[in-house]
Amino acid sequence: MSKFITILEGLDRRWIFLAMAISVAGPILYIGITGKTLPETPTPAARAVYKEIEALSPGTPVLIAFDFDPASGGELTPMATSLVHQCAARGLRMVFIALWPLGPQLIDETIKRVILADYPNLKEGIDYVNVGFQSGNEAVMKVMLTDFALAFPITKNGVAVGDVVALKGIQRASDFPLLVEVCAGYPGAKEWIQYVISSSGGKIKMVTGCTGVQTPGLYPYYPVQLNGLLGAIKGAAEYESLVNSSLAPKDSTAAIPAKYLEAQRRMGPQLGAHLLMIALIILGNIAFFAQRKSKVRATS
Amino acid sequence: MKPSKTWVIVVAVIVVLVGIRMSIGQGMARAYVQRVDQSVEVKANEAHGASTEKWTEWHPVAPKKFEAAQKADPSQTKFAFSWANTIGLWLAAFFTLAIFSFLYRDNPGYRLAEAVIIGVSAAYWGVIGFWDTLVPKLFGALTPTLVHDQVLPSLPAPTTGQVVAMYFALALGLMLLMRLAPKGGWISLWPIAFIIGVTAGLKIVSHVESDLVAQTVATFDPLVQPVVGTEGGWMLWPTIWASLANILLVIGVLCCLTYFFFSVEHKGVAGRAARVGIMYLMITFGAAFGFTVMGRVALLAARIEFLFDDWLWLIDPAGKRIVEVASAVGSMLCWW
Amino acid sequence: MAEGSARIMKRLVPMWIAIIAGFVMLLSAFFPMTESWGETVGDVFNVVAAIAFVLGAGSLAKVNLAKISRRDQGWGYAAITLICFAITLVVGLGKFGVPQSTQFPLLGWSGEKDADGSIFGWIYEYALVPITSTMFALLAFYVASAAFRAFRAKNLEAILLLSTAFIVLLGRTFAGVVLTGWLPDWASGLRLENLSVYIMQVFNTAGNRAIIIGIALGVTATSLRILLGVDRSWMGSGD
């Protein structure tokens, strides 16, 4: 036992790294080959996101902001996918914008993955439009409040927003009943709340999907300023299962396309890694207490 | 064992394993593209007559598509193997492994990846700055016709205000660049002073507005939070729990604020309150830490999926290929 | 330049520029005719920052060229950095391999700088993304080692820190559901997944609110110190 303790105390962190690698890679291989995923029980915050979108009637314009970059894709792409999936299935008018320079590519990828693949009847520029990136962070948000066309003069394809059918009747941010935000940092949900939601006088509702690191910082705003919140891959998985179960035809037993299971797949490695972390914390404390006891013995 | 030797062995092992993998099933890490023939009708205007512009683009496509097309017609030309993207894929795999190798120790592979990313990303953001900021904003305001005719035909004409602002920006920029001139570099402090002043001024407003006032008002929670039942009257336990939550919240905010007092030593009542405040902060941090783990693991998972899926073709969650992954893996295990 | 005038130009003028610019922006938010100045200045800032890239690129080139010419240890990497930098800059600014835009096919420059087929897009996809996102992924390992080292029950604060993290970690996975799923509905509040949500909504909210309020005051005071010329350390702590 004491030998074990001494090993723990002098443990080279690279062993921890190795353990982490295994506990993540293992489940990925297993799930990847067997295709089995873990069940999810949605928390209220995730259900709220689903409800808010479901509450909109088809044809309603919804503002979808992709404020992240590929670096956070692992966490946020699944959310983006299922959010757009539900909006498309609901037949909402999707207006995509980005305040992060790399956002527009991600928007196009998501459009390719979901809309072009599964909703070919939706027309670019009519049912959805990628307005693209604008630099200026909060400044852009403030301008949007009074004049959308001023904040985003041209779409990603270089068309003047005035000529876009999907933007008909959109004069200012408050013409969108719902803002769907996917963010990885600054500018992100916090800024949207501060500059748009709080000054729109309750005209705009907002649901957001964010990285795990932001989730605690956003809880103070939920559910008042923030109507729904998807926290990290867990939130993504919960929401994903909600969307899949609601969109899957009741009678058919057809398998859900893999791209709509991304988050739930990723929960496997999550479990592995979390259990490892928990084990590490316990071991760390065993080592600590053993150490202290030996110290006490030494002093007495 | 000398580092150099270690790395030779590590690399050798990887090479061997990859070699084995390549010789199993359908091999690994190949990228394909699909031909897209663009044809656009151009309406006539004063500058040019009507015409039809035709050109060809190659878009990335899943191996499955290529395999299917080949099965159907071996001489098809719609899909093709892409050397560029295949090389890119291997490069990406190399960089991924190189960065991971830093966990073991600093090494040539990591230093190479580091050198590459510094050069590439610095230039990348420079380019972004040029095409997304300088062209539409600065040149769009100072030389509208040029930008309009060459780059962004639908960029709206600049207002006088924008033009003035952009000349001002240009002036500041040039002052900054005086730093490169042999004399008068000191003037580059002026634009910096301007920016610092502006930032200070603007942030006072935004922080007091959206943080100080908003968060203060948000804390106006009733210490007794009645939860009214279906038949009217208060429901005892829910009311107690809801009220308790509010009480804890308010106490927490006040104690944490006490912790931040600078002019009061943490002694006596203030000390005790501050201590409670620290406890709240610790709980806050613990929770944040726990939540973040999720995200970080997801990112790692994404990278490992890239290696297993796109590169090694061991798993196929997105159904990109026809090959039965399980069998490939099985045969690979047999090899070991 | 005479000593006196040098001091004026290098210290007094900048100080007053900061003071005036700051107070003008502060007040501009309250008057209709100046309300939009904040956004305009935002544009100005972005342009200045983009121009400043010249300085950054200059420093990058200077430092690495020096390494190469001195044949410092690892000068080869410096060379690689410079080559990558030059290539990316050229293909990006020149929009090499960018197909025409379908909107305005006649305009040579109207294509997307990172469209499929462009070299810039290729570099982004196969060099920038893999390296940056893998660097990001390293955090998974560091989180583990940090937790192992730091989460030890040294004192009450540490205990709170680690036990909260512990609960959240459990509650956010399938494990939590299994461990406490057996709890009856009246005690469902004690189920780990709900417990972590309560921690969020009460303790976390309280902590974050205090931090946010504190920061708001800190920002105001810091800005004022700068705007009143009390804190001049950004231009050297001496006068």
Place this chain on the structure above:
Amino acid sequence: MISSALILCAISLDSSGASDVGLANASITAAGNKADLRDKIPLNELGQEISAPPAAISISAEDVAWDAGGAIKISWQPAAGTTSATKWIVERSEVLAAGQGPWTFVAEVPIAETNAVASKLSPDASFFFRVTAFSPNGSSAVTTTKSAATGYWNFFIGAKLPLFCAILLVSACVIYFILAARRGRPMKVRRIAALEAITDAVGRATEMGRSILFVPGIQDMDNIQTVAGLTVLGNVSRTAAEYDAAIEVPTSRSLVMEAAREAVQASYLAAGRADAYNADAIRYITDEQFGFVAYVSGRMVREKPAACFYMGCFFAESLILAETGNSIGAIQIAGTAESSQLPFFVAACDYTLIGEEFMAASAYLSGEPDQIGSLKGQDVAKAIAAIIIIIGVVLATGAAIAPQGAMPAALEWLKGVLGS
């Protein structure tokens, strides 16, 4: 019958000019009804559909006070009784020639609401307004304002008055104590361990003959945390100059590099060590967050700095830096207002400045009485905020217990005073 057809035609014509989906629909319904009118729908003697919704009784328009001008509030009184109508369409016109436009679309509001705001009108111009109720099976007669309303231009934005006062209050506290300190009033601040440690860290680096690493965050100069980080850098580099310790500052923004050079150079000058200043030690790496981190962590492992300072706005890289620094056994002192990153600095660094402490660092380090005074001012402002919170909580509690009493009104009043 004819008259009703006319009204409907008029609306559909008016709407053609407007660029709003809602009104486009309206015109369609109108057109549809025009056809219907000819056959089935019974009409009253006025020629209106019996089933069509009743028109608004009265309508009034007035300038929105204390705004940038160009905003007019229109409010109307709906006819009594239930109605099949689903929405109101509000339109405006510069002239009122016998009740006919050209009318321009202003707003479409649900039938429950009885007011709308016409914004972005040219200031000081006058307009007439009219409102029409629409139901699936017809539209009401129009109700038009008797007199023209004007959106006047005000010199001050009234809605921001509470904010203005709040800023004034906080500033007053800070400035008062700065002046008090200058008049020689003694100012005490509690010891902040993290800041005490900075000098020791610099000293340690000097003894070990190793360098000091200072990272001023990864955001640009438009982020106040970066500015705060640079003010700290100013103080740290001065100490470093006095101890003759080498300081290295990698930045991820060109502007920050330039500003950092100014700060460090001036500090060396102030410390009388202008000769020891090396501009190339303060260098731009890359704007890319993780490219920057790749460089800094690689650099750390190779150069093994004795002390690492992270002072500014950090995101995910915080833990990469802190863990790498920890693995090379450097003294690490972090300061940020980015609350999401505090846990990692707390877990991996020797000392961490939490939020407001970081903002106060420069003042604390400078040791100048007037700057210390400003900290005291901050505290007073904090105390005021705490008191307001307590008052608010008391009122809220009262309101919750006795919803009928005066408490709810008082609570709303307080919220109003605070501008929310």
